[in-house]
Amino acid sequence: MTSATSGGGDSDRTIPDSADLLVVGAGPAGSAAAAHAALSGLDVVLLDSARFPRDKTCGDGLTPRARSAMHQLGLAAFLADRPRITGLELNGWGARQRVEWPDSPFGRYGSAVPRTELDDAIRLFAVDQGAHMVEGAKAIDAEVTGGRLESVTVTRGGERSHISAKSVIVADGVRSVLGKSLGRTWHRDTAYGVAARSYAASDRSTDEWMGSHLELHGTDGELLPGYGWVFPLGDGTVNLGVGALATAKRPAAMALRPVLEHYARMVTDEWRLSAAPERMVSALLPMGGAVTGVAGVNWMLIGDAAACVNPLNGEGIDYALETAEAAVAMVAAESDFTRAWPAHLRNEYGQVFAAARRAAGLLTMPQTVPVLGRPGIRSAALMSAVVRVMGNLMTPDDTDLIARAWRTAGSAAIRFESRPPFT
Template sequence: MTDVIVVGAGPAGSAAACHLARSGLDVLILEKTTFPREKVCGDGLTPRAVHELLALGVDVDDPGWFRTSGLRLAGAGRRVEIPWPDGPLPAFGLTRTRRDLDELLVRQAVKAGATLLEGAKVTGPLLNRAGQVVGVTTAGREHHARVVVAADGASSRLSVALGLRPLRDRPIGVAARRYYRSTRHDDDLLEVWLDPVPAGYGWIFGMGDGTCNVGVALLRTARADCRRLLGRWLEPMPPGWGLTEENATTPVRGAALPMGFSRQPHYVPGLLLAGDSGGMVNPSSGEGIAYALEAARLAAETIETALKLPTAGQRERAFQRYPAALKTAHGGAFTLGRAFAQAIENPHVMRLATRHGLSRPALARFAIKVLGTLAEPRGRRAPDRLAAALSRFTPAS
């Protein structure tokens, strides 16, 4: 018996484990693979994610991190540069490969006191007579806990085993990415192209180590092959950038992006969902790491509070507040993001938004702050306050 079992050692699982172990709880992390391991991702971390990394005690001045100063939006022959906004969040973003980042975060959790079992594939939940999750099974072994955190990714077999399947009305994205040796590796702006395909975007993120992370993402409804799309998009790029087959350092790899709280509820008796398992990717931007880290912190705070309570009824009521906390934090932004994703499925809308949005830099900056939840609610500028209010007062679902 342990206090908490965390299934999955991605950013959500490792962050939750780190917070929980620091609070004095006995935490077991079960990870089906072994480190280091690959994960398909853009590798770009916004100031929201940096804020959570700092809260975890991660030293972002160590070698291996590359700082970014903002975004560059490109499309319809125009470009707009958007610096990361001023406010309580750090004034910089970061890039780092997920191969490095995930191992760094899980080692941080172990350093805090969590126990890690690698190569431990969870085969199903353990239930008591009341149907409450009381642990999980791995091959030939039972692991019991007072509560379980499912952070086992987009497929989340643990969630599926409990009947929690993705909601049909939520957007699902797909992405493909590849690393290239490139002269643009030290560009400190995360570059996003808005016109490689309707209902999608492309990205070029400098890693600061001689390579760039380059990829495309689109809604699954676009019915395009991401891997082929990536090649077609890069063909006309300037040769001097080096985004060519001979400069590729990895194969093209793809992944699903579960968006907009696509799996609910985020709590069933004995189990909380965090990260991709709960569909915590922003539908408008495709960003997932910041929301995974924030959900991990909220889950840890909920668990820490609940397990201190003296009765089972009090603990259960405390656990049940977790989904509401998530929706308060991200529900409005995800609702706006789903509306945005639905709108850009129409190619005419996407072209219109790209052409007119990028010709009006102030409008583009405002849209990024709203859809990327980067506005400062108490900022000095009226657009920041308005952008924050739009997210805050949009109904969550």
């Protein structure tokens, strides 16, 4: 490789023209992939259009599964002084349930870290392992021959350059500019998410519970097909947000900013907010493997770019870290990713995504929300199952009734879907 950047990726340094592995996108998925690959001895270029630290629309919460993946990556010390989250405080229809994270192979605690800090920490970890960072450079196109990606076209400062690589991992997020140029298509006939996030000063910022409001109302009092959240960050602030589920047939017809402002007023006393929410941003989110075109001969999509996101709540950091590790393992083991990578994603996540997509589709209809939510919020057993599903805490090894029923629902959904996850 010639003329690589390192560390901060200063703009006056030359963009490399080749690498063993090019990783496009330095969010959790891309940076984790770069770290794993560099640790395995590969010559890795990690490229991102932003300059770090940078923000990202997110709830900032880490489930026990995501926290466990961070530990396995080697970032346990980074989380050592972060909040230790016991579980979810679920609210709605005049009831409240505090549900601890269930016992699982991932541990009993979650956490919460602002994405400006989390993403930068994983990126810097990748650089420390030997990955070469290039910031402020956008991958916009690719030269492909017979399914093999020959080179990636990059722009920075008005200039174009090309990077060739033996393998390419695409982790450039929900819109995935490079993925789209490679044929990635996002299908919105299944549930997708719309969300808005903000930060607010709170006297409960050191709380051990994540707040979740399953009954979300608009400014006129109308019930919305969505939910609200308050995640304590341990630094005097909380992450405060609202999300809604939608499909192409039932788009989320809600103005997010006024709904978020209304929700903030609703929880001000409960969460002891001392100021109005700030830094409001919003985003769309593909979910549940609702994309096609996730791999070619020597390239594959991971994380958000591959719609590896829980369709019920938008959680995807754990899947980002997991798909990063699996992708690097496939780089070492396979000569052609075209069928192998989609097959891996379907095997790992297909059933749970299919079941969650079907459930999320029901929740896009406001009339079903109280029918399911009003009795559900009053059942500790049912809410425990909900938290387990929302936290991505079921594994293929689980043999209890809830796990078997969820997998059965997923298998049935796959049989009846015209486009199962990742197909």
